[in-house]
Amino acid sequence: MAKNFTPKGNEATGAAKAVARAHAVYTPLALTFYDIIVHGLSNRFAWQCPTSRLTALYEANVSANHLEAGVGTGLFLDRSGKADFDRLVLLDINRNCLTRAARRLARFRPTLREVNLLESIAPPMAPFDSVGLTYVLHCLPGSMSEKLKAIDHLRPVMGEGAVLFGATILGRGGTPNRAARALFRVYNAKGVFDNREDDAEALSEGLKQRFETVEIDRQGCVALFRAKSAKGSLPLPLDGH
Numbered sequence: 001m002a003k004n005f006t007p008k009g010n011e012a013t014g015a016a017k018a019v020a021r022a023h024a025v026y027t028p029l030a031l032t033f034y035d036i037i038v039h040g041l042s043n044r045f046a047w048q049c050p051t052s053r054l055t056a057l058y059e060a061n062v063s064a065n066h067l068e069a070g071v072g073t074g075l076f077l078d079r080s081g082k083a084d085f086d087r088l089v090l091l092d093i094n095r096n097c098l099t100r101a102a103r104r105l106a107r108f109r110p111t112l113r114e115v116n117l118l119e120s121i122a123p124p125m126a127p128f129d130s131v132g133l134t135y136v137l138h139c140l141p142g143s144m145s146e147k148l149k150a151i152d153h154l155r156p157v158m159g160e161g162a163v164l165f166g167a168t169i170l171g172r173g174g175t176p177n178r179a180a181r182a183l184f185r186v187y188n189a190k191g192v193f194d195n196r197e198d199d200a201e202a203l204s205e206g207l208k209q210r211f212e213t214v215e216i217d218r219q220g221c222v223a224l225f226r227a228k229s230a231k232g233s234l235p236l237p238l239d240g241h
C-alpha cells in the first residue's frame, strides 16, 4: 500500500503521532458534546460561519451514491434532507465516530470504512457520485499540499462528473475574533487542528490542480468548497500521483 504521508524512522513516528493526535479527541463522551460545541457554538461565535451554510452545502450536493469522509457524528447527512440513499459509505480513521454516526444514520443502512485519509484507500471502492469532506482538512497535519493528499486518495473513488464538497477552517486570512484566536491557540497546541498556515489561495490552487471546476466561498474563518471534473473526463492527472 502506498504511504503518501509517512516517511521513515523518527519522522514516521512523528507523523503517525500527529495523525493520531488529530482524532484522539473524539472519544464516545466527547462525541456526545461535539454537535453543540462545534456546530452549535463555535461556528457561530468563533468561526463566524452559520451551521445553516454547511447544511445548505449538503442539501445541494449530496447524491444518492455518497461517500462521507471524516464523518464525525453524521450531523450533516442527518440534516441533508435525503429520504434515502442507494449507497452510503461512512469513512473515518476513528472507530468512535463511525459507530456514533452509523447509529444516527441507521435508517440509511450505511457501510463503514475505517481508513486514514493520508494513506491510499484499500481495498478500493466502486465510484461515488458525491464525496463530503467537511472540517477534516484543518485537522490533518502538514502543509496544505500534504493535507490535499487526502483528496488524491479520494479521487480514485470518484466517478465521472462526481462532486467533492465540504469546508475547512483556515488559520490565515480574514480577521478571526477573540474566540477564534483562543480556539486556534488551544486546538493547534493540542494537535486537534493543524491549520496555522492554511490559506484560501493554497486550497484553491490545490483544488484547481486536481479538478476542472472549483468554487470556494469564504465565510468568516471557514472556506466552503465544491469541486468537480467534467462528465466524460477522468480526474486531472497530477505529477507524482
Ligand SMILES: C[S@@+](CC[C@H](N)C(=O)[O-])C[C@H]1O[C@@H](n2cnc3c(N)ncnc32)[C@H](O)[C@@H]1O
Pocket: 019, 022, 023, 026, 069, 070, 071, 072, 073, 074, 075, 091, 092, 093, 094, 097, 115, 116, 117, 118, 133, 134, 135, 136, 139, 140
Ligand atoms: C472536526 S471532525 C468533522 C466531523 C464532521 N465532518 C463534521 O463536520 O461535523 C474531523 C473528522 O475527521 C476525522 N479524521 C481526522 N483525521 C483523519 C484521517 N487522517 N483520516 C480519516 N479521518 C480523519 C475525525 O475522526 C473526525 O471524524
